[in-house]
Amino acid sequence: MAKAILYDASKCTACRACYVACKQWNVLAAAEVKKLGTYYNALALDGTTWNLIDFIEKDDPDRFRWHFISQRCMHCAEPSCANVCAAGAITKDSETGFVLIDNDKCLGCKNCHYACPFWEGVPRFREEISEGEEEWMDHGNKIPGKRVAGTMFKCRGCVDRVKNGLEPACVTTCPPDALQFGEKGEMLNVANERVALLKERGETKAQVYNPSGVGGTGVIYVLTDDPEVYGLPEDPQVSTADMVTKWLTGLITAGILTIVPFWMVFKAAEAEGKGGE
Amino acid sequence: MHEGTHYWHWLLAVYLFLGGLAGACAYTGTFAEAFSKGRYKKVAEIGSYCVLPIIVLSLIILVLDLARPLQFWRFIITFVPSSLMSQGTWLLTLFAIVGGVIVPAFFLSEKVDALSFLKGKDGARKVFQWIGAILGIGVVGYTGVLLSVKAVPMWGATPFLPAIFVASATSTGIALILLFCSLSAEKDEGAIGALEKADSIVIVIELIAFALLIFALSGAGGLAADASAVITGGEYAMMFWVGIILIGLLAPLALELYGMSVAKKAHPPAGLSMLASVLVLVGGFIVRWMFLYGGQVIR
Ligand code: SF4
Ligand code: SF4
Ligand code: SF4
Numbered sequence: 366m367a368k369a370i371l372y373d374a375s376k377c378t379a380c381r382a383c384y385v386a387c388k389q390w391n392v393l394a395a396a397e398v399k400k401l402g403t404y405y406n407a408l409a410l411d412g413t414t415w416n417l418i419d420f421i422e423k424d425d426p427d428r429f430r431w432h433f434i435s436q437r438c439m440h441c442a443e444p445s446c447a448n449v450c451a452a453g454a455i456t457k458d459s460e461t462g463f464v465l466i467d468n469d470k471c472l473g474c475k476n477c478h479y480a481c482p483f484w485e486g487v488p489r490f491r492e493e494i495s496e497g498e499e500e501w502m503d504h505g506n507k508i509p510g511k512r513v514a515g516t517m518f519k520c521r522g523c524v525d526r527v528k529n530g531l532e533p534a535c536v537t538t539c540p541p542d543a544l545q546f547g548e549k550g551e552m553l554n555v556a557n558e559r560v561a562l563l564k565e566r567g568e569t570k571a572q573v574y575n576p577s578g579v580g581g582t583g584v585i586y587v588l589t590d591d592p593e594v595y596g597l598p599e600d601p602q603v604s605t606a607d608m609v610t611k612w613l614t615g616l617i618t619a620g621i622l623t624i625v626p627f628w629m630v631f632k633a634a635e636a637e638g639k640g641g642e
Numbered sequence: 643m644h645e646g647t648h649y650w651h652w653l654l655a656v657y658l659f660l661g662g663l664a665g666a667c668a669y670t671g672t673f674a675e676a677f678s679k680g681r682y683k684k685v686a687e688i689g690s691y692c693v694l695p696i697i698v699l700s701l702i703i704l705v706l707d708l709a710r711p712l713q714f715w716r717f718i719i720t721f722v723p724s725s726l727m728s729q730g731t732w733l734l735t736l737f738a739i740v741g742g743v744i745v746p747a748f749f750l751s752e753k754v755d756a757l758s759f760l761k762g763k764d765g766a767r768k769v770f771q772w773i774g775a776i777l778g779i780g781v782v783g784y785t786g787v788l789l790s791v792k793a794v795p796m797w798g799a800t801p802f803l804p805a806i807f808v809a810s811a812t813s814t815g816i817a818l819i820l821l822f823c824s825l826s827a828e829k830d831e832g833a834i835g836a837l838e839k840a841d842s843i844v845i846v847i848e849l850i851a852f853a854l855l856i857f858a859l860s861g862a863g864g865l866a867a868d869a870s871a872v873i874t875g876g877e878y879a880m881m882f883w884v885g886i887i888l889i890g891l892l893a894p895l896a897l898e899l900y901g902m903s904v905a906k907k908a909h910p911p912a913g914l915s916m917l918a919s920v921l922v923l924v925g926g927f928i929v930r931w932m933f934l935y936g937g938q939v940i941r
Contacts, residue, residue, distance in 0.1 A: 451727035473709025515709035615804025626843035631677035
């Protein structure tokens, strides 16, 4: 049975404990931060930042609102990233449904980054592996995968913890229980109940985000506004879904349109050539 | 938004350009010979010689662009049908063998003794030429589809990017052969005229494909419309209107039309078609460049 992480934006206080827990558990270097006059501390996902809290200010007609969202790999049921990987480095873990990159196989071509429909491309590139990580890899026991320089990184759903009966580190640490973990069906129930309650309270736009275009996701959101407000695509699609159509437009449309002029021009030339001989 | 994630750079633009060029050289020559019932065999011969150097260069660039080039063999031992990168690696390899080695070997057999066992086997040559042409079309199509199956609005929000890439590649293929024809000692005016005529039609098709892409993108609204604004009025507008439309498409079209109109009365100066070819090649490269960089502006 597929597992799911539920992030409830209506409960999140943007304390960013999940962000720190992810770094700690996975031995990821801290991000260099600049004072920007905002509350951000990491600006974007990167090779060592697999989860961050985004702050969104929205000026609604009746009131000013602040929205938070946890940006991270959505663990799509049909992962575009895995579909485009020519090295076969990205797979879906059969036990949990989490999407994992095998860094040993990854060549760093970055196709997965451009194929991913979420957060401007979730898989991010890393040039280097830090000393601490090498030590940690030698350690041997809690390793979710080898770390290789020049490859792509993203959230691994803490499969190493899950397979040992624990929740993902970010979930365990979340003080207001905005993050929860369990069977996908169970998490969907929790999310639906929560949305019903929020609606009762007057949150008319409250909704569950589990987009069907990618077969549903292993990270489910409870939102209090439309997905676009959070920077989420309303109807994300598996990016390779219309591959055949695109091959056909490329080949048939243009292909035929190219053969035709050749045929016209050189056919005429043949006739001329004969006449001249 | 975040510059740090603009991972794909000019090397990839060169790769896409060269892949398209090599593929188009193969089928341009094949079509020219086949449709003229052998009258333009020379065109096919010149086209076939262009393939290997270009395709080898593009393969080298593909490998160099990987963060771990020495692991390239992993692409070869795996075949992932849903991965364009995987399809492309295989297409390029097969194309390099058939279009880059076997077909030119047949042509060379008339000059090189070591290959004399292939001499005069025109039937076999034609079969391989057609296989090479089909693989060439595949390679050209792949360079466009590779970008279009990405979650990047300018590339993937409409199905027209592959059409533009195929038209542009065809035009560059014709231009390269045209250039060699114009440079060669025994000039075939008929072939030059025919190539120019074919190219002018392809350029018109490319202009239509560009119009379709821009209308479809801006009509789709949201991020797709933002992406079309990047090329029509934004950061890449100069490159698009001047680099591609003016220099890469309209200027060579005008030169070719002029060349064809005077050809009836007098020999057009050879410099004219050479200039047109160079402009087409430069424009074709700008097409890849603009899409690669411009696409990454809006995610
Ligand atoms: S969110 Fe992106 S990286 Fe994560 S599984 Fe889906 S496609 Fe892959
Ligand atoms: S960057 Fe690595 S994981 Fe991503 S598609 Fe390329 S080889 Fe696969
Ligand atoms: S599940 Fe684990 S790897 Fe993913 S964001 Fe949470 S702590 Fe990080």
